[in-house]
Amino acid sequence: MLKINRVHHIAIICSDYERSKHFYTQILGFKIVREVYRAERKSYKLDLDVNNVYQIELFSFPEPGQRPSRPEAAGLRHLAFEVDNIDEAVALITADGIFVEPIRIDEFTGKKFTFFADPDGLPIEFYEK
Template structure:
């Protein structure tokens, strides 16, 4: 088997409109397609991340909460690459998003930090 790249990342949110606002207006992702699936009473929002990746944002009635932060089994966090970490952090903070202190990756010596989406999903900014 030859895996070429990651095709998409799926996220289930608790409040569709709040999460849509966060991912589109706070993070600046582009809407590719929005679909309401009546049989599931669920939205699926396809969001472009740059030119290569896509996030699928799902809403479902009464989804279970994340068991812990961030060390639960399963997806640990989602990381976005940025050119200028200081600028990205400032932009998030100006929008009222709490951001952890910037740290240095001891292996790559690159700078990174964490913040959370409206449901507490850990998101990382990793400097290029």
């Protein structure tokens, strides 16, 4: 049987590189590992560290195609980040002007969770530890 160790990275293509870079580094607080400009592709690639465990690769391309990103659309449903205290996490990002849905309770685990969107509308979830 195939043995998969862990998720290595999550790749996101953004429509406005500087706006998304600000969102993921300044609002969500991910640390930049490396940033490169690939002239032949007219594309930036930004590697972001997620708590020394995972990595997000943020890409820019000229005129990327649109994709449905509602939580119930076919394909990737959402990107979820675990937080220690959801009320504190929500307070921090709403202070930066990010709209966050009301906090809900997972009916199976009893844990708090909520959704918001990145600059391109990618659904992001905070799920309390």
